[in-house]
Amino acid sequence: xxxxxxxxxxxxxxxxxxxxxxxxxxxxxxxxxxxxxxxxxxxxxxxxxxxxxxxxxxxxxxxxxxxxxxxxxxxxxxxxxxxxxxxxxxxxxxxxxxxxxxxxxxxxxxxxxxxxxxxxxxxxxxxxxxxxxxxxxxxxxxxxxxxxxxxxx
Amino acid sequence: xxxxxxxxxxxxxxxxxxxxxxxxxxxxxxxxxxxxxxxxxxxxxxxxxxxxxxxxxxxxxxxxxxxxxxxxxxxxxxxxxxxxxxxxxxxxxxxxxxxxxxxxxxxxxxxxxxxxxxxxxxxxxxxxxxxxxxxxxxxxxxxxxxxxxxxxxxxxxxxxxxxxxxxxxxxxxxxxxxxxxxxxxxxxxxxxxxxxxxxxxxxxxxxxxxxxxxxxxxxxxxxxxxxxxxxxxxxxxxxxxxxxxxxxxxxxxxxxxxxxxxxxxxxxxxxxxxxxxxxxxxxxxxxxxxxxxxxxxxxxxxxxxxxxxxxxxxxxxxxxxxxxxxxxxxxxxxxxxxxxxxxxxxxxxxxxxxxxxxxxxxxxxxxxx
Numbered sequence: 001x002x003x004x005x006x007x008x009x010x011x012x013x014x015x016x017x018x019x020x021x022x023x024x025x026x027x028x029x030x031x032x033x034x035x036x037x038x039x040x041x042x043x044x045x046x047x048x049x050x051x052x053x054x055x056x057x058x059x060x061x062x063x064x065x066x067x068x069x070x071x072x073x074x075x076x077x078x079x080x081x082x083x084x085x086x087x088x089x090x091x092x093x094x095x096x097x098x099x100x101x102x103x104x105x106x107x108x109x110x111x112x113x114x115x116x117x118x119x120x121x122x123x124x125x126x127x128x129x130x131x132x133x134x135x136x137x138x139x140x141x142x143x144x145x146x147x148x149x150x151x152x153x
Numbered sequence: 154x155x156x157x158x159x160x161x162x163x164x165x166x167x168x169x170x171x172x173x174x175x176x177x178x179x180x181x182x183x184x185x186x187x188x189x190x191x192x193x194x195x196x197x198x199x200x201x202x203x204x205x206x207x208x209x210x211x212x213x214x215x216x217x218x219x220x221x222x223x224x225x226x227x228x229x230x231x232x233x234x235x236x237x238x239x240x241x242x243x244x245x246x247x248x249x250x251x252x253x254x255x256x257x258x259x260x261x262x263x264x265x266x267x268x269x270x271x272x273x274x275x276x277x278x279x280x281x282x283x284x285x286x287x288x289x290x291x292x293x294x295x296x297x298x299x300x301x302x303x304x305x306x307x308x309x310x311x312x313x314x315x316x317x318x319x320x321x322x323x324x325x326x327x328x329x330x331x332x333x334x335x336x337x338x339x340x341x342x343x344x345x346x347x348x349x350x351x352x353x354x355x356x357x358x359x360x361x362x363x364x365x366x367x368x369x370x371x372x373x374x375x376x377x378x379x380x381x382x383x384x385x386x387x388x389x390x391x392x393x394x395x396x397x398x399x400x401x402x403x404x405x406x407x408x409x410x411x412x413x414x415x416x417x418x419x420x421x422x423x424x425x426x427x428x429x430x431x432x433x434x435x436x437x438x439x440x441x442x443x444x445x446x447x448x449x450x451x452x453x454x455x456x457x458x459x460x461x462x463x464x465x466x467x468x469x470x471x472x473x474x475x476x477x478x479x480x481x482x483x484x485x486x487x488x489x490x491x492x493x494x495x496x497x498x499x500x501x502x503x504x505x506x507x508x509x510x511x512x513x514x515x516x517x518x519x520x521x522x
Contacts, residue, residue: 049406053392055490062490064396066405078395078489080436080482096393100383100409114414115450120383128388129490 031061033087034142036075039067040097042122042150046071047099050122052148053078054093054136055129063088075138088138095134097148098127123152190285190464197283197303197366197462198469198477203247204280204304204364205471208239210246217350219243220336221306221343222315222424224265234334235315235345237265238424239306240281252276256422267299267422268415274299274422281421285463288371291419293412300421305367305431305458307470309341310507310514312386312444312493313432314455315425325453338496340511342473343430351473355513358473362509365431365460365470367441369418374404376438377418377461379411379427379451384444386455391434391489391503394442394457401438411443411451425452432458433510434493434503436486437468457493470509480506 036054040047052073054063065073075088103117125131136146162170211219224237244253255273256265267274275298283303291298317324317335324330337345342354342363354361370377380397382389399405420428427443434457443449443456462468467481487504494502501507501514508516 049408051393051396053390053396053490055390055392057490060488062392064392066396076399078392080401084400096390098382098384098393100381102381102409114452115448116381116411116413118381118383118446118449120446127384129390130388130492 030081031059031089033077033082033085033089034138034140035086035144036063036065036088036138036142036146037144038073038146038148039071040073040148040150041071043152044149047122047150050097050099053096054088054138055096056089056091056093059089059091061089061091063093087142090138090140090142093136093138094129094132095136095148096127096129096132097134097150098122098124122150126150193284194464194469194479197285197464198479200280200283201304201364201366201469201471201477202475204240204243205475205477207243207247208363209475211243212351214246215348217348218342220346220348220424221308221339221426221430222337222345224424225260234331236267236424238267238422238429239343240300240302240429241265241267241422241424247280249278252278267420267424270296270299277301278421283366283368283462286369286371286418287463288369288418291416292371293373294415297415298419299415299423301369302418302421302429303366303369303462304364305429305460306343307341307362307365307510308339308343308426308430308432308458309510309512310433310493310501310503311340311496311498312389312434312455313337313339313341313344313426313430313458314386314453315345315427315430316450316453318445318454323450323453325450339430340494340496340498340501340514341433342512345424349512353512354473356508356511356516359476360509360516361473361512362433362470363473363475365437366462366468367417367429367431367458368461368463370416373410373412373416374407376402377441378404378416379441379443379456380404380406380409381411381449381451382409382442382444383446385446386444386493388492389444390492391457394440394444395435395489396440397442398440404440414452417441423452426458427452427456430458431460432456433501433506435459435489436482436484436506437461437480438482473512 050067052065062078063075065075067073099121219239219242222235281302286303368377445454460468485504486506491502
């Protein structure tokens, strides 16, 4: 009978340990993030490997993303507190979109220096908020239709 | 109660003991790993203290700080001026007179060439290598490693470049421009041929970063390598650079990485900001980006030279007063949507992080630890 009790209390102790483990994290309040996805097209064709930045003028919670082969992007908040979780804070943003491409790369041992050709495959006016007229509003409930239809002209 | 046999344990008792030992070992093993990293980090910060003392000893001798880029010769491709690093300048003050002399003996009238494979330029010095960095061979260009380094001189929160560019001309291809031997000033303590006195550090030596870590990448697609971005440094927002690194460790588009020539950390004696400069624009452990368009020499162009390390969660920095601290990745970096300020541009837009980098931004010192 006594042995039965000691095994029981041991089991309780083990259970307590398990319950106690996750209590370590203290939750700091971060603004909630919602889904912010879409597609970038240039004259109707999806653009791969473009970089999109949502720049907020009121807060420091900007968001960034890159497009895949289908031109689709998912924004992430550009702050380390979010650990790269997908989503952006609801609100109004200005938008920058660019796509860098590198020409040939090769090294020359004699002078130790390489030259490469770098170009932006999208119209350069979209590359900076100074010249870009793109804007976006991320709604409170999130959206996967934040599409950008760029034109070469 | 049942009588126990003397000296024996029941199966349950044995299992419980084994379980307890298992739990203890499970707790201990990560602690051992953490202790090993803590020891490496301590050695790493000790190196940095030596370097900071070297810089300040140099200052005692000349009444000026060393510059990031120095050395003789011309900057045009075959006879380069300003190609040596601050590490080379402080060598005599960190017991490195022998290497200093060896390198200087190579100067046969054509200037010093830190990219050269000569044994003198391949010399490794222990106080420039952080033991947490494990790359000893250049991961893309085998055999291209020269002296190794894990540390860099702070250039502040502007887009630092290593040669003068503009109007489609590169100084390295323009002899007349190169012969003017112009300095390049940055918002931080170091630049090209910009030998500041301590009086120029108006924000105070205890509020200004002198050195920071830039890890030596041991793989191509990992943090610490440089991504090439087509853009104009004068209108570029650092956020687009930040977007390139995902999971805190891997570049999203490996096609944009600079693999054509030596990676950072593998040319300790070269003064280019690409190799030995560190910016306070993006907070620690973010992407490193070179920004330019057209035909560019990535080693010499403007960029965001973000500090990175293998310590987890931050990097070590040395302040102008010689003290070494650990700064978290989550340090306040202000408005990363803002364009990097010009050299004469007043307060830093990049919060506490930018303020620590600029030597005369006029920012109020704040508590950042």
